[in-house]
Amino acid sequence: MNKIIAKERLSQEVFRIELEAPHIARERKAGQFVIVQTDVDFGERIPLTIADADTAKGSITLIFQAVGVSTHRLAELEPGAYIEAVLGPLGNPTHIENYGHAVCVGGGIGVAPMHPIAQALKAAGNKLTVIIGARNKELVILEKEMRAIADELIIVTDDGSYGRKALVTEPLKELCEAEPKPDLAVTIGPPIMMKFCAETTRPYKVKTFASLNTIMIDGTGMCGGCRVTVGGKTRFVCVDGPEFDAHEVDWNGMLLRLGAYKPLEDAAHKELHESGQCRLDALADAVMAKAGLGKSGGAS
């Protein structure tokens, strides 16, 4: 049981929560994640990256997007409430060293897991460029935090409502074409974005890591549900990863596996909204009404 001590809504569908987890706070390193369960009998076990930790307070911070049933349930919890189970820190920490010039590419919610990695790279002496990509202005998160640590911050949006109107791969390509080219790229975001980042840096032979967000169950190497093919070998993301050489990952295979439960998940998510059980809808509607807009149609 882990108590939520603070909660903030970063955008319509993105939440930041801080929770008590003294052991995890003490042991965690950049790049590691936890598995969270809001209901130990019937709930799903979902992986979320540790976005930050405060060892003095014994707390960790998670930033997540309410995309389906389990993340919704989590978003409904208020400070003072308890999360029934939090397991971690899981996965291998990011290998941090002074590479020289590091470019961190975060897409959407991927900016959250990127933050501790960017922080650690900066602390190790790297020159740091951060690219934040989002569908629109409303979905840009952690701009302030990233600006505080990055030597250069580039923001792009799909619709041009903020920063440059572009996909993250455009500025990434420009950086690779520049002299000297970057020494390291790290990409975290939707798998399709990571795939294209890998394709962008490949011709320039810029070492690129991607943090994979496969479906997971135990997170301890017991089930094999998180497996992906990397360099022709089957690897378990939860124990061998989550970071891998992006040029070696079988992205198409991973994309197919991620969709395994899509129809079932979507049906469950739809039911949650239609049954009127989703308290986020009400919240979102209130926000929208205040802003003088119509009904939100739900968070995501």
Place this chain on the structure above:
Amino acid sequence: MHDKTQLKAEAKSVLDGLKGKTLSNKDRMAIPVQDMPCQEAAIRAGNMEEVAIGYSEEQARVEAYRCLQCKNAPCISGCPVSIDIPGFLRLSAEGDFTGAADVIRKTNLLPAICGRVCPQEKQCQLVCTLGKALKSVDKAVQIGRVERYIADRERTSGQSPIPEIAAPTGKRVAVVGAGPAGMTVAADVRREGHEVVIFEAFQKPGGVMVYGIPEFRLPKAIVSEEADKLRAMGVKFELNTLIGRTIPLETLFKEDGFDAVFIGVGAGLPKFMNIPGENYVGVFSANEYLTRANLMRAWDQKRAATPIYHSKRVAVLGGGNVAMDSARMALRLGAEEVHVLYRRTREEMPARAEEVEHAMEEGIIFDFLSSPTEILGNEKGRVTGLRVLSYELGQADASGRRSPVAIKGSEQDVAFDTVIVAIGNDSNPLLAKTTKGLAVDKRGQVLVDENQKTSLDAVWAGGDIVLGAATVILAMGEGRRAAAAINRYLI
């Protein structure tokens, strides 16, 4: 014959016939083996309730009367924890089930579980004199079934005694992993008055008994009762704690003040076949499939958030208990046709005989002497079938096992939408990887001496992490040995 009422009536008339008689060995040999009452195959394939219902008192007594009370009692050495089998059978025959429970409790902490899941026909019952005399292991005294009856009777009476705990010693023992090995160590060490904390990665204690073995074979309520009993003894559980990550093993000694550690982390690393197509959508390790279904309760789709694949034609690869459980689970989750593909024949199958029999009754199809060479899929990356190669049994090897030889050119493509790989588990490397100085062999199994002591000071290990994938009772046996050594060490 599986009908409960009828079996009970028959047993009653046998029992009445035995009243007041002094039984000769010949009389005992003439008593019929008591069948296990079961849910009808057609009905149970559609529910998650326990298949085997358990003996009635009459049946338990009649079965116990079959025991010849051999002086040398070979059955005792067949049991990994050496239960005084003729002792508890004699008391059961007389109807003294409380006395029988006391006998069992001396060596077996989890009789309700062992009675259900022990591969008796390979252990206690294999060497039973009665079975030998009647020339069939199936006719041996049904030791496990009587054991289960005794344990269930005590359980449901609400009077299972909580073992006495010695005065506090001030010593602290950490148990890593709440499977049968860890739970046994916890009980035995706690009894001596030491403080015990069990650290478990999952949200529930029980290990494979909760995430692997299905409800229809081992009700989860039994496992949680055992955990509650440990709590009543004063054992503490720290769930959702992964030793090696949440707390490094060394920290348990250095900062948390533990005096000894037991490692019982099981063999949780699923093996795959390493054939093409294994990462298609619709291919699962048995661990994943069963964890979704059992621990995450995906079988209860109305309430569970964890999804499970909707399958029509399922292929299960393997021939052990894990394969049987996966196949029967798939059936219960609504599959129309479930095949088990096994490279050898029924005789060589490592699964418990009763489970194979039950699976066959439920309509699972067994494709013996066959094994896939490739998993086939479509452009969406979903499984569409298997390329299956046929085998024949060749010469017996040194161990006397006839090994399968592929028949050239016998490949055939068979349509399936789901493939469950149930060919066993290797050791999970996490703890060895994160703990300096913990010696393991090349398969990742923790190396121990005859007292279960590892290469590290004050650290013992046992169960599947030492033996490779084994059994509940062997894990318990190792736990008892380790606990005894820990108790000696802490004096």
